[in-house]
Amino acid sequence: MKKRIKIAMFSEAWKPMWGGGQEVAFQLSKELSENHNYSIDLFTMNLGGKKIEKINDHFRIIRLGKKRTWSFKNRIGWFFDIRKEFKQFHKRNKYDVLYAHANLPGFHVKYLSKKYLIPTVFHVHGLMNILMKKSKINELIEKFIFFKLKYALQISCSSNINQFKSVNSPVFLRNGTIEFKNFKKEIKGIKKITFASRFDYQKGGDILLRSISDLKEELLEKNIKIEFWGSGPEEEVLRNLHDELDLNEIVSFKGKFQPSDVKTIFRNSDLFILPSRDEGFPLVLFEAISNKCLVLASNVGEVSSIIEDQKTGFLFNYESDYNENILSEKLIKIIQSDSKKLNKINEEAFSLVKKNFTWKSIAKDLDKLIKDEVLK
Numbered sequence: 257m258k259k260r261i262k263i264a265m266f267s268e269a270w271k272p273m274w275g276g277g278q279e280v281a282f283q284l285s286k287e288l289s290e291n292h293n294y295s296i297d298l299f300t301m302n303l304g305g306k307k308i309e310k311i312n313d314h315f316r317i318i319r320l321g322k323k324r325t326w327s328f329k330n331r332i333g334w335f336f337d338i339r340k341e342f343k344q345f346h347k348r349n350k351y352d353v354l355y356a357h358a359n360l361p362g363f364h365v366k367y368l369s370k371k372y373l374i375p376t377v378f379h380v381h382g383l384m385n386i387l388m389k390k391s392k393i394n395e396l397i398e399k400f401i402f403f404k405l406k407y408a409l410q411i412s413c414s415s416n417i418n419q420f421k422s423v424n425s426p427v428f429l430r431n432g433t434i435e436f437k438n439f440k441k442e443i444k445g446i447k448k449i450t451f452a453s454r455f456d457y458q459k460g461g462d463i464l465l466r467s468i469s470d471l472k473e474e475l476l477e478k479n480i481k482i483e484f485w486g487s488g489p490e491e492e493v494l495r496n497l498h499d500e501l502d503l504n505e506i507v508s509f510k511g512k513f514q515p516s517d518v519k520t521i522f523r524n525s526d527l528f529i530l531p532s533r534d535e536g537f538p539l540v541l542f543e544a545i546s547n548k549c550l551v552l553a554s555n556v557g558e559v560s561s562i563i564e565d566q567k568t569g570f571l572f573n574y575e576s577d578y579n580e581n582i583l584s585e586k587l588i589k590i591i592q593s594d595s596k597k598l599n600k601i602n603e604e605a606f607s608l609v610k611k612n613f614t615w616k617s618i619a620k621d622l623d624k625l626i627k628d629e630v631l632k
Contacts, residue, residue, distance in 0.1 A: 264351040270305075433546050438610075461484065484509045485513045545569075
């Protein structure tokens with residue numbers, strides 16, 4: 257039997273923390289290990305849980321180092337755990353590729369590459385700190401790791417990375433969604449709207465709240481309810497804005513959600529709104545569409561490669577931090593649309609995602625990239 261390609265993969269956060277980056281790492285590793293000739297050890301910070309978690313015969317999660325909590329100090333400290341403990345794993349497994357999921361692990365794999373002479377892959381999931389400019393130190397760290405360190409292969413799910421001068425030539429790789437079966441869901445007008453996301457500046461929850469305030473009378477008249485699912489650093493800001501705008505009759509905060517909750521949340525919703533200031537290739541759009549929930553999103557990043565306005569969903573053009581009027585104008589048009597049009601758009605989106613954005617097809621592309629660009 258042909259020798260398996262052995263990958264040491266690195267992702268700082270894992271359960272209980274979970275987001276698009278973790279989902280990409282998990283699904284691609286699962287596909288490569290089950291349907292291609294790979295063995296993958298995914299190393300992550302020890303935030304709790306089993307030290308070694310076996311996913312299948314050729315894919316396991318390894319919580320490396322002492323138990324830590326999520327903080328910048330511990331993220332730096334994890335580098336020293338890697339330096340101390342990785343040697344024993346490499347001695348037993350003889351890894352062929354070091355694969356980092358952004359951000360700091362890009363630095364970690366470069367260190368390990370120089371020490372053990374193993375080629376590197378760096379997977380960029382977005383440019384939030386660089387584009388949002390909320391933290392100068394985070395921006396400088398990302399620019400160094402993204403654009404100054406040379407990798408055998410740099411992958412990005414967002415083409416806006418090409419606007420920056422870099423020692424790498426990033427290869428675009430789309431994200432995907434799990435395999436799913438068709439099911440019946442009929443939208444009889446917009447009655448429940450969902451915002452399910454990390455609560456931070458990038459995701460634009462404040463923009464959505466202000467647009468809802470503009471439409472307060474119309475939403476109350478039609479008895480439309482809006483649920484905010486999630487948590488994050490901007491939660492207090494959003495809750496205070498919610499109270500300031502007096503949105504208690506319309507908007508409710510539902511708390512954190514787990515991956516297992518996604519199906520129920522979106523199947524019970526008519527419309528999902530993602531008013532982001534910036535995005536890469538947001539997995540949450542696939543999660544909404546695969547559960548036949550209509551999507552209204554800002555036209556940033558790679559969103560338009562999934563959503564075509566009026567055909568597979570709805571787009572509004574993000575222009576500034578205070579463009580809630582643009583969003584509210586779009587939202588009221590959707591609310592006033594007839595059910596026949598809404599259901600047609602819903603089915604078009606479902607068919608598009610089911611045909612073109614499965615992890616199986618994306619893993620096939622990644623397999624070719626690794627063999628052609630990294631192991632050549």
